[in-house]
Amino acid sequence: MVQTTVVGTYPRIGETFEEQALRRGIARLDRGEIGEADLQVVERDTVRDVLREQNEIGIDLVTDGQISWYDSQSHFAGKLTSIEINGLVRYFDTNTYYRQPVVSGALAWKEPVLVDEWKFAQSNSKAPVKAVLTGPVTLASLALDKHYRSKKTLALDLATAIGEEVGTLVQAGASHVQIDEPILTRHPNDLSLVSESLERIRSHKSSATLTLFTFFGDVATIYKDLAEAPADILGLDLVQGSATWTPLAKHGSTKPLVLGLVDARNTKEEDPAAIAKKALDLKSAIDLKSSYLSPSNGLEFLPRDRARKKLRILRAAAKKVGVGA
Amino acid sequence: MRTLEEKATSEWIRFQEEIGIDILVDGEQYRGDMATYFAENLEGTEISGLVRSYGNRYYKKPIIVDELKRRGPISVDWVHLRPSPDGTTGKGDDHRAVHDDGLVVRRILRFAGGCLPAFAKLLHEEAVALEAAGAKVVQVDEPALSTRLDELPLLVKAVGIVTKGLTAKTVLHTCYGNYNEIFDYFNQLPVDQLDLEMSNSGLDLLERFKREPLKKEIAFGVVDVHSHVIEPESLIRERIEKALTIFSPAKLYIDPDCGLKTRSVEEAQGKLRNMVAAAHAVRKARGLT
Numbered sequence: 001m002v003q004t005t006v007v008g009t010y011p012r013i014g015e016t017f018e019e020q021a022l023r024r025g026i027a028r029l030d031r032g033e034i035g036e037a038d039l040q041v042v043e044r045d046t047v048r049d050v051l052r053e054q055n056e057i058g059i060d061l062v063t064d065g066q067i068s069w070y071d072s073q074s075h076f077a078g079k080l081t082s083i084e085i086n087g088l089v090r091y092f093d094t095n096t097y098y099r100q101p102v103v104s105g106a107l108a109w110k111e112p113v114l115v116d117e118w119k120f121a122q123s124n125s126k127a128p129v130k131a132v133l134t135g136p137v138t139l140a141s142l143a144l145d146k147h148y149r150s151k152k153t154l155a156l157d158l159a160t161a162i163g164e165e166v167g168t169l170v171q172a173g174a175s176h177v178q179i180d181e182p183i184l185t186r187h188p189n190d191l192s193l194v195s196e197s198l199e200r201i202r203s204h205k206s207s208a209t210l211t212l213f214t215f216f217g218d219v220a221t222i223y224k225d226l227a228e229a230p231a232d233i234l235g236l237d238l239v240q241g242s243a244t245w246t247p248l249a250k251h252g253s254t255k256p257l258v259l260g261l262v263d264a265r266n267t268k269e270e271d272p273a274a275i276a277k278k279a280l281d282l283k284s285a286i287d288l289k290s291s292y293l294s295p296s297n298g299l300e301f302l303p304r305d306r307a308r309k310k311l312r313i314l315r316a317a318a319k320k321v322g323v324g325a
Numbered sequence: 326m327r328t329l330e331e332k333a334t335s336e337w338i339r340f341q342e343e344i345g346i347d348i349l350v351d352g353e354q355y356r357g358d359m360a361t362y363f364a365e366n367l368e369g370t371e372i373s374g375l376v377r378s379y380g381n382r383y384y385k386k387p388i389i390v391d392e393l394k395r396r397g398p399i400s401v402d403w404v405h406l407r408p409s410p411d412g413t414t415g416k417g418d419d420h421r422a423v424h425d426d427g428l429v430v431r432r433i434l435r436f437a438g439g440c441l442p443a444f445a446k447l448l449h450e451e452a453v454a455l456e457a458a459g460a461k462v463v464q465v466d467e468p469a470l471s472t473r474l475d476e477l478p479l480l481v482k483a484v485g486i487v488t489k490g491l492t493a494k495t496v497l498h499t500c501y502g503n504y505n506e507i508f509d510y511f512n513q514l515p516v517d518q519l520d521l522e523m524s525n526s527g528l529d530l531l532e533r534f535k536r537e538p539l540k541k542e543i544a545f546g547v548v549d550v551h552s553h554v555i556e557p558e559s560l561i562r563e564r565i566e567k568a569l570t571i572f573s574p575a576k577l578y579i580d581p582d583c584g585l586k587t588r589s590v591e592e593a594q595g596k597l598r599n600m601v602a603a604a605h606a607v608r609k610a611r612g613l614t
């Protein structure tokens with residue numbers, strides 16, 4: 001049967017008082033009532049809850065929900081040398097904003113950013129925890145570059161830094177690493193740069209499984225080449241990127257896929273049978289047994305109770321695929 | 326709660342009058358957030374749990390479950406709630422334009438798919454009611470304007486539905502998007518004035534306006550609402566002077582980049598005081614009234 005996974009983010013707060021501890025904690029930090037160490041305790045309690053929810057529903061490959069990330073861009077980039085974090089910019093076509101990294105000199109990786117977070121998450125999850133990083137080309141495209149004056153050079157230096165980070169994650173025990181490159185849905189011509197930078201990252205991954213994920217749109221025009229990119233697994237948004245379906249069904253894939261079939265940006269609930277049917281339509285084009293079903297992108301655009309519902313739909317759909325396969 | 330909301334609204338209106346702002350807003354003290362307020366006052370919607378916007382800011386996501394209908398006036402009562410010159414709250418006093426900030430079209434559309442014309446129609450009814458109640462300026466907020474480029478032609482039509490036949494001055498506010506990608510649509514938007522966040526983005530759009538002139542009024546954001554720093558009058562003056570190199574004084578309005586609710590009271594008041602002082606200083610230096 002097909003497995004299940006998530007893309008990355010998870011809602012940080014929910015409907016109950018207990019589920020809103022993180023928001024209260026951050027407000028108290030802002031007022032100077034607690035310190036960073038106190039907030040980390042609250043953050044980790046939230047991560048534990050997020051992992052418990054995914055484990056209880058039966059998701060096979062989980063994430064820490066990126067709970068401690070301010071946003072997808074500044075969390076990692078902000079900890080590299082020569083990068084400062086600046087004002088708010090809208091994040092793709094979502095209702096969220098990121099703080100823009102400003103590159104003022106040659107950047108370099110200093111020390112592990114995600115390793116402690118990953119270790120804590122894995123120690124609180126039965127299912128393997130996937131380490132998720134925003135890819136170098138997306139980071140380079142959304143940053144303000146005052147030094148390199150070339151997206152390619154900046155992206156490749158970022159890839160080197162990400163490679164270092166991936167190396168430390170794998171050394172700490174991470175068996176799954178995912179690189180997010182949503183920018184490919186906006187700039188398909190960046191594919192060759194994505195592939196070149198993935199080669200740099202790949203050299204650090206050792207025996208870990210490397211996933212390349214694209215979301216917030218389709219990759220129909222580049223699908224055939226994208227399927228050959230130097231990653232072990234390819235993740236696809238098949239909701240907002242439903243146009244990818246045609247080339248996917250036509251060309252199939254030699255590598256396992258993550259099929260983002262459950263809409264992570266709309267509260268409307270899918271019928272698990274319909275999701276399962278879509279996956280089964282690909283039975284002869286891809287290897288379903290080594291592939292995954294997932295939401296179309298991170299779950300943080302949904303209220304927490306709806307996110308849980310979506311995960312249950314995912315799990316139910318995967319079970320139906322198992323019966324039909 | 327209503328009493329407290331009225332008190333807060335009166336206080337903020339009085340503050341704006343005291344420091345000499347020309348076009349006032351009611352401060353949206355009675356709105357939980359910009360998207361939910363209108364949705365919860367319409368039939369056919371349901372309000373879900375909290376979703377993150379950025380940092381520690383969350384909003385309640387409206388979900389459309391049925392055909393949309395307007396029960397009656399939504400924000401009209403707040404137009405009347407303005408203090409009379411002696412400081413007590415008076416009703417129906419319309420000697421000065423009231424800037425109703427926040428008729429949201431697009432923000433709600435984003436969650437709803439193909440329901441834009443339905444929202445636009447309801448907001449048009451509300452705008453007509455606001456005008457009848459004495460509003461001289463009606464602003465539509467479209468913070469997400471630049472997020473779905475393929476939907477821009479549809480959006481231009483929707484804004485046209487909202488503003489059709491209004492005699493009040495119409496304003497469209499947008500912020501924190503890639504203006505360069507939507508620039509070509511600025512002159513097509515059927516409003517009298519465009520309200521843009523300029524200081525957060527370092528006024529970097531000015532060059533483009535120089536090459537491709539705006540054919541309507543502009544409200545030009547001169548203070549960054551996401552920064553704790555209270556910009557000094559001199560810096561704001563510089564920004565206004567830069568704006569005046571491109572826009573004629575008659576078509577230029579000065580305002581903050583966006584709403585001030587994410588700032589502390591002290592920060593908001595400080596920013597507005599310096600903004601007004603800077604605008605007055607520029608007017609005086611140039612002999613403008």
